[in-house]
Amino acid sequence: MSWVKSVAFSEDVFDEDVDDISLLNKEWKCNMEKRSKRVKATQSRNDCHVVFCQDGFRDGTDAGKAAALEVGFNMGYREGATKMRTFGQLKGIMSAVRCWCHSQLPGSPALASVTDLLQKLQKHEEGLVEAMRKTQEKPPPSVTEMMDDMEDLNVEQRDYNGDSSSCTKDGDCLGNAGGIACCGMVEDSSRIVSLKSSSLADSFEQLLKCCLDLVTELGLPEELKCHIQQIIDK
Amino acid sequence: MANFSNNDDLFDSIIMADNRFHNEAYQEGFEEGIRQGTIEGKNHGRLHGAKLSAEVSFYYGFAFAWKCLLQDSSDIKARKRLKAVKSLVEMIQNYPFEDPQYEKLQEDMTAVRAKFRQVCSLLNVSTDFREYLKGSTEMSF
Numbered sequence: 001m002s003w004v005k006s007v008a009f010s011e012d013v014f015d016e017d018v019d020d021i022s023l024l025n026k027e028w029k030c031n032m033e034k035r036s037k038r039v040k041a042t043q044s045r046n047d048c049h050v051v052f053c054q055d056g057f058r059d060g061t062d063a064g065k066a067a068a069l070e071v072g073f074n075m076g077y078r079e080g081a082t083k084m085r086t087f088g089q090l091k092g093i094m095s096a097v098r099c100w101c102h103s104q105l106p107g108s109p110a111l112a113s114v115t116d117l118l119q120k121l122q123k124h125e126e127g128l129v130e131a132m133r134k135t136q137e138k139p140p141p142s143v144t145e146m147m148d149d150m151e152d153l154n155v156e157q158r159d160y161n162g163d164s165s166s167c168t169k170d171g172d173c174l175g176n177a178g179g180i181a182c183c184g185m186v187e188d189s190s191r192i193v194s195l196k197s198s199s200l201a202d203s204f205e206q207l208l209k210c211c212l213d214l215v216t217e218l219g220l221p222e223e224l225k226c227h228i229q230q231i232i233d234k
Numbered sequence: 235m236a237n238f239s240n241n242d243d244l245f246d247s248i249i250m251a252d253n254r255f256h257n258e259a260y261q262e263g264f265e266e267g268i269r270q271g272t273i274e275g276k277n278h279g280r281l282h283g284a285k286l287s288a289e290v291s292f293y294y295g296f297a298f299a300w301k302c303l304l305q306d307s308s309d310i311k312a313r314k315r316l317k318a319v320k321s322l323v324e325m326i327q328n329y330p331f332e333d334p335q336y337e338k339l340q341e342d343m344t345a346v347r348a349k350f351r352q353v354c355s356l357l358n359v360s361t362d363f364r365e366y367l368k369g370s371t372e373m374s375f
Contacts (some may be wrong), residue, residue, distance in 0.1 A: 052252050056259030057266070064267020065274070072275020077334035079276070082285030085332070088288040092295025099359045100303050125288065132284055136277040224302040 054147065080132065086231045087128070090171070091121050093228065094211055097220065110196075110218055117210055124204060208232045279334065286343065290331045292351045297322040300357065315356050322349045 094117055101111045212228045299321045304316040325346055330336045354361045 034337035051254035053259035056256035057263035060260035060263020061267035065263040065271035068271030072272035073279035076276035076279030077283035080280035081287035088291025089295035092292040210329040
């Protein structure tokens with residue numbers, strides 16, 4: 001959003017006396033300054049094309065992202081919904097059982113064990129949601145942001161120039177190096193999450209078993225037991 | 235004349251180089267953007283789907299269990315409760331809450347919540363289930 005920056009540097013945005021053309025001129029100037037800065041950073045006229053690559057890559061990334069966000073959201077939504085379905089059901093069943101115990105068997109030790117089980121379920125659910133939230137809070141760093149940050153920090157792009165000779169041949173520009181780096185990071189973080197959830201899954205099986213045992217112990221209707229059994233079988 | 239057209243081509247390729255590099259990089263960037271956008275969208279959607287599904291499934295499990303528990307009693311009060319509980323079960327069975335593109339996702343959710351509150355008041359239980367999950371075994375309904 002170069003225009004935002006260019007506007008931010010100038011005077012009042014809502015100044016009605018400023019005509020559109022001068023605004024456009026400012027944007028153009030800002031863009032050119034940025035570009036010439038980058039050209040200087042590459043320090044060689046041969047690497048000028050890198051700058052065009054950067055601009056194109058940036059625009060492409062933004063466009064691609066915008067196009068894919070909704071599709072990704074829908075995919076993730078279904079995944080998350082399926083994951084929590086059995087879990088929510090079990091919690092609901094046990095909450096109902098708890099209410100029932102409370103009214104039918106006041107003071108029975110069963111009430112305490114149902115409550116205990118519910119607390120474990122709650123903890124388990126919080127763990128699952130927390131894992132999801134962590135993944136969401138650490139989105140893959142985008143190349144655009146990284147490049148902007150580097151510009152802001154005045155980091156010289158000399159490191160890239162090392163491989164820029166290979167760049168020139170196949171048109172692979174420096175953005176790609178960054179892209180591969182973030183792929184690795186994303187894969188790593190998702191692996192951590194899946195590891196965590198697999199250890200959680202083990203205890204979920206145990207919790208299911210406990211629920212079934214409790215329901216049997218309390219002599220609750222067969223239909224309810226069957227339903228829990230179905231959840232286990234899934 | 236031939237020279238001239240050669241020169242023309244030369245300048246053309248220089249002038250077009252900007253465009254060409256830009257377009258090539260744009261394509262690469264677009265693919266990268268698709269990848270990133272999918273991951274970001276997925277992470278975001280997963281949380282939303284999980285939250286809604288956890289809530290609706292909780293209601294479903296709750297209503298289903300009560301349906302089983304009330305089925306065999308014959309007094310009028312229990313009949314009334316059973317009717318409400320059954321309608322909540324049906325309502326959720328017909329609610330495609332796992333489909334993010336379902337048009338009435340929010341609308342139906344409001345209806346399900348309202349029905350759940352009604353069921354709870356008929357059953358004489360508090361709708362706030364967090365209370366006893368916090369650890370106090372002493373609790374009030």
